[in-house]
Amino acid sequence: xxxxRVVFVGIVACICGCGGSGSDPSPAxxxxxxxxxxxxxxxxxxxxxxxxxxxxxxIMLSESEEFTSSPSNESLTAFRTAWVEAYAEWQKVELFxxxxxxxxxxxNFFNIYPADVAGIETNILDPLANLEVPNSYPRQGFPALDxxxxxxxxDDAGIIEYYTTGDDAPERIAYVSKLVGRMNTLITNxxxxxxxxxxxxxxxxxxxxxxxxxxxxxxxYVLNYERYIRxxxxxxPGGIVAGVSGTAYPDKVEAYxxxxxxxxxxxxxxxxxxxxxxxxxxxxxxxxxSFKSYLDALGxxxxxxxxxxxxxxxDQFSVVDSKLNLLSSNFYEEILxxxxxxxxxxTEMQKAVRLLKVDMTSAMSVTITYTDNDxx
Amino acid sequence: MNYLPTAKALVxxxxxxxxxxxxxxxxxxxxxxxxxLATAETPYSQLFVDANGxxxxxxxxxxxxxxxxxxxxxxxxxxVSANTHIDAAKLKNLFTNTGNPFTDISTSxxxxxxxxxxxxxxxxxxxxxxxxxxxxxxxxRERMEDLFDQIDAASNSVTTTxxxxxxxxLGTYLVxxxxxxIAQIIQxxxxxxxxxxxxxxxxxxxxxxxxxxSVVGDHNYTQLEHNWDEAYGLLTLNPIYLAGSTDxxxxxxxxxxxxYIWEYNKANYAKIHPAFLKGRVAIVNNDNAEYQAQALxxxxxxxxxxxxxxxxxxxxxxxxxxxxxxxxxxxxxxxFIYSLRFAKVHGGDATFSxxxxxxxxxxxNGFWDLTVTKVNTASxxxxxxxxx
Numbered sequence: 001x002x003x004x005r006v007v008f009v010g011i012v013a014c015i016c017g018c019g020g021s022g023s024d025p026s027p028a029x030x031x032x033x034x035x036x037x038x039x040x041x042x043x044x045x046x047x048x049x050x051x052x053x054x055x056x057x058x059i060m061l062s063e064s065e066e067f068t069s070s071p072s073n074e075s076l077t078a079f080r081t082a083w084v085e086a087y088a089e090w091q092k093v094e095l096f097x098x099x100x101x102x103x104x105x106x107x108n109f110f111n112i113y114p115a116d117v118a119g120i121e122t123n124i125l126d127p128l129a130n131l132e133v134p135n136s137y138p139r140q141g142f143p144a145l146d147x148x149x150x151x152x153x154x155d156d157a158g159i160i161e162y163y164t165t166g167d168d169a170p171e172r173i174a175y176v177s178k179l180v181g182r183m184n185t186l187i188t189n190x191x192x193x194x195x196x197x198x199x200x201x202x203x204x205x206x207x208x209x210x211x212x213x214x215x216x217x218x219x220x221y222v223l224n225y226e227r228y229i230r231x232x233x234x235x236x237p238g239g240i241v242a243g244v245s246g247t248a249y250p251d252k253v254e255a256y257x258x259x260x261x262x263x264x265x266x267x268x269x270x271x272x273x274x275x276x277x278x279x280x281x282x283x284x285x286x287x288x289x290s291f292k293s294y295l296d297a298l299g300x301x302x303x304x305x306x307x308x309x310x311x312x313x314x315d316q317f318s319v320v321d322s323k324l325n326l327l328s329s330n331f332y333e334e335i336l337x338x339x340x341x342x343x344x345x346x347t348e349m350q351k352a353v354r355l356l357k358v359d360m361t362s363a364m365s366v367t368i369t370y371t372d373n374d375x376x
Numbered sequence: 377m378n379y380l381p382t383a384k385a386l387v388x389x390x391x392x393x394x395x396x397x398x399x400x401x402x403x404x405x406x407x408x409x410x411x412x413l414a415t416a417e418t419p420y421s422q423l424f425v426d427a428n429g430x431x432x433x434x435x436x437x438x439x440x441x442x443x444x445x446x447x448x449x450x451x452x453x454x455x456v457s458a459n460t461h462i463d464a465a466k467l468k469n470l471f472t473n474t475g476n477p478f479t480d481i482s483t484s485x486x487x488x489x490x491x492x493x494x495x496x497x498x499x500x501x502x503x504x505x506x507x508x509x510x511x512x513x514x515x516x517r518e519r520m521e522d523l524f525d526q527i528d529a530a531s532n533s534v535t536t537t538x539x540x541x542x543x544x545x546l547g548t549y550l551v552x553x554x555x556x557x558i559a560q561i562i563q564x565x566x567x568x569x570x571x572x573x574x575x576x577x578x579x580x581x582x583x584x585x586x587x588x589x590s591v592v593g594d595h596n597y598t599q600l601e602h603n604w605d606e607a608y609g610l611l612t613l614n615p616i617y618l619a620g621s622t623d624x625x626x627x628x629x630x631x632x633x634x635x636y637i638w639e640y641n642k643a644n645y646a647k648i649h650p651a652f653l654k655g656r657v658a659i660v661n662n663d664n665a666e667y668q669a670q671a672l673x674x675x676x677x678x679x680x681x682x683x684x685x686x687x688x689x690x691x692x693x694x695x696x697x698x699x700x701x702x703x704x705x706x707x708x709x710x711x712f713i714y715s716l717r718f719a720k721v722h723g724g725d726a727t728f729s730x731x732x733x734x735x736x737x738x739x740x741n742g743f744w745d746l747t748v749t750k751v752n753t754a755s756x757x758x759x760x761x762x763x764x
Contacts, residue, residue, distance in 0.1 A: 105694050105748045132747035134702060210642055210684070211764070227697065367623050367642060369688065370695060 031206040037289035038203045038213050046096050048282040050191045053089045060086040064180045068173045071163040073156055080149050084261055087142045091268035098220040099202055100193035104186055113143035114252045120144055124175045140179050148176055151257030210369055218366045222357045225273055230349040233266045238335055238342035250335040262331035267324055274317040300363035309359055316352045323348050408661045414653035419615035420608055432597045438609020440496040443488050445566055446631050447478055450486055452527060452559040456550045459535055464528035468521055473499035485629050504569045507577035516569050527558040540744040547700030555743025557707030564708055568715020571633040576678055577720050579607040580671040600659055608652050617649040640688055641681035648674060679719035683762035686712035690755050703743055722762050732757050
């Protein structure tokens, strides 16, 4: 029985090897497992996460319309609340910067901070300002809205004045509308593509090579954790490079003008990372095929202790979570008063980065391609 | 009924047999080498000796040009690092091996003895784009020299911080007023115009029709053998190309195309050395079909690596978080896209490359005007052409 199976596999491998133009069939081909994982990711995590985000976004969109048609204390407060909720929900989709989101570079237009205040003011006066070029990234998205609804004046009366009196009030109103409208177009494109042809493309690319779905997800996931959670939310504002703190830049925290939501945003991003690792179904909250189950199936474990790699990674996520819990809800204050706590958080996140970027990728035989290896 | 066809078959067989016997007598300069001796661990030169046991492999010309390319590149990059001026006349001399331009270089990755290259009796310029008509080749060579003038001009601003319309440095990279890193355009253009074109379209294409019946002058090799060796020697300085490499770690020091084939063709980089060896054995064995097949394989995978590199750097522009990282990525990408005109197996030509380049940077501020829409258009065109 076993003998025949081996022969059969041999023949199949030979046929593929001789006739195919694709990559070699690997001896332990887990492509079926990967396809189940890809389908679960698409159907039960990625698309529902985008849907959840879109619900919050649409509320923000309609509150922004209320505000721009009649700026008032009430409409400003409602817009701001909706902005916080949408920004918090964004943290659960920012990690999906592959496929359609990568094509449109969604993150570049949704969450590059610190906001470029001078650039925003320039753009307000230039109705033809190009919002596609890189220098426009920090002039739009959630960070620009942060400035526009929290930072243009020191209190709400001043903010409302900014949009009601003064020569440029109509242009300012128009810019808010333009930014929210642009975000709507982009996120709608991304969701439409996921629900259209891209889902099949994604779930049928079951290899492990560069450009395969598993390959791009691993790269995007690790990049997001390393650059946009560890460095973006903690390391850069805390002035922590390679675990050592230098000059801190508290004005580079996420949601700098709102200030008291930076921890909420970071926690959501961290939770989304851990949940994705464990394949948590966004609707049912049950775990499904995931990095964790895939690593377990490969038998990835610490060779000296025998502990499963997935367990080590989950433990590290818990440690990071406990460090985040110790931080103030306002990272700006935390950096000024107790940057050591930011450093401690960074240190634990860095351990998670190594586990994901080195141990997980080598166990999975996925190549990290987002770093430049050529040394020039 | 059975008899006739069998007889006919016998006649045909014997004719074929005679024909191949005759051919053997004329052409069999060397005893056949068993293909099984050509393994992934066999050093390139190991199997090939003449009747006296003297090697028939001479990698000098290929290796010399490889080092000239390194030296030309090093001249630009070391000046950029040191914030010193880059002299176009010096680059042109390095390009044509004029006036003893080469000097000793010793770094962790480059080992050049200037005098060896100065006396090597080869140059880069005359093989650049040499698969093309002489007038078309001249266009490519003059463009390289124009780039030397451009980097010379940009290097006057090497202590300035670059911004839109202002040449200078972005991070560690020297860019011109349009944000283009000329050093990368030069290096990546030569990967195509020098390495891919000369290896792929000359030595491993037209070069395969060369004589294989007699040795060249007082050398130990036939012209066909030598063409093949020159291709290998231009690609790599190592006895086993990419020996000991894994997908994550390159096992040898490689430069130019040799490095990018590893980085951007993970599926097949490990098969390049065996293909070179097997093709060389096939030449000894006068097995035309076999060395043609190996040459086509090498060319195809070489081209795919450059296309994937172009795509990779376009993606790195998208994911770049600073102007410096974006400028460096697009500089590399633009150079590779230029080089795709030499990807003849996939139907690359100047029109293909230039239309992509125009769409990307033919705007008043070049790099500074780039958008994800332009970059996606370029990526889509490359993916379609190369089936990636």
